[in-house]
Amino acid sequence: xxxxxxxxxxxxxxxxxxxxxxxxxxxxxxxxxxxxxxxxxxxxxxxxxxxxxxxxxxxxxxxxxxxxxxxxxxxxxxxxxxxxxxxxxxxxxxxxxxxxxxxxxxxxxxxxxxxxxxxxxxxxxxxxxxxxxxxxxxxxxxxxxxxxxxxxxxxxxxxxxxxxxxxxxxxxxxxxxxxxxxxxxxxxxxxxxxxxxxxxxxxxxxxxxxxxxxxxxxxxxxxxxxxxxx
Numbered sequence: 001x002x003x004x005x006x007x008x009x010x011x012x013x014x015x016x017x018x019x020x021x022x023x024x025x026x027x028x029x030x031x032x033x034x035x036x037x038x039x040x041x042x043x044x045x046x047x048x049x050x051x052x053x054x055x056x057x058x059x060x061x062x063x064x065x066x067x068x069x070x071x072x073x074x075x076x077x078x079x080x081x082x083x084x085x086x087x088x089x090x091x092x093x094x095x096x097x098x099x100x101x102x103x104x105x106x107x108x109x110x111x112x113x114x115x116x117x118x119x120x121x122x123x124x125x126x127x128x129x130x131x132x133x134x135x136x137x138x139x140x141x142x143x144x145x146x147x148x149x150x151x152x153x154x155x156x157x158x159x160x161x162x163x164x165x166x167x168x169x170x171x172x173x174x175x176x177x178x179x180x181x182x183x184x185x186x187x188x189x190x191x192x193x194x195x196x197x198x199x200x201x202x203x204x205x206x207x208x209x210x211x212x213x214x215x216x217x218x219x220x221x222x223x224x225x226x227x228x229x230x
Contacts, residue, residue: 003220008037010223015090015114019190020122022178023132024204027093029122032212034091043093047079069098077104081112090114099188118222119193120215122204133175
């Protein structure tokens with residue numbers, strides 16, 4: 001049986017939430033999974049940036065700190081029920097990253113008829129995060145020092161990382177601040193989903209192709225063990 005077909009049948013209009021530290025690649029993996037499963041990728045950052053552009057405000061995504069829960073509930077959560085996603089599965093890039101937000105996310109997804117099916121954690125060491133940050137900043141000969149070895153060559157890896165780098169990623173202190181917030185505020189969310197039996201962990205220190213393959217395989221394994229009725 002084809003795994004992709006089976007996953008689509010299992011997921012239908014449900015949702016998958018992908019978490020990871022900065023530079024773990026959750027947006028990249030999220031977009032890839034969305035493409036493979038014919039879903040819609042959504043991230044809090046993009047939703048907030050679109051909101052900023054539409055409302056002429058610039059204080060939600062440029063400080064290097066995460067959006068307060070009240071702003072998250074007011075701006076991000078209603079977007080999950082947008083009618084343009086009505087017939088699609090949602091692949092989420094770490095939506096609901098603060099401890100306590102997970103229940104609001106589940107409620108909003110259920111109301112929007114995109115029930116949360118599974119959560120993916122991209123596991124990556126802090127040293128690898130530092131390596132990836134340095135590659136994204138300098139490129140050139142120092143790419144080889146990072147030793148990413150991804151398909152398409154190291155220059156391609158640097159270009160891809162530079163494309164993904166956020167405006168507040170030019171300062172390592174801001175990246176460290178986001179890492180600290182992940183430990184303090186997101187790790188309890190991860191443990192919540194683990195306790196719920198909804199967590200799938202993927203080795204993020206691989207080529208993009210291998211990360212995607214492992215993600216699909218582990219989602220398939222999870223789905224076969226967690227069938228549900230419609």
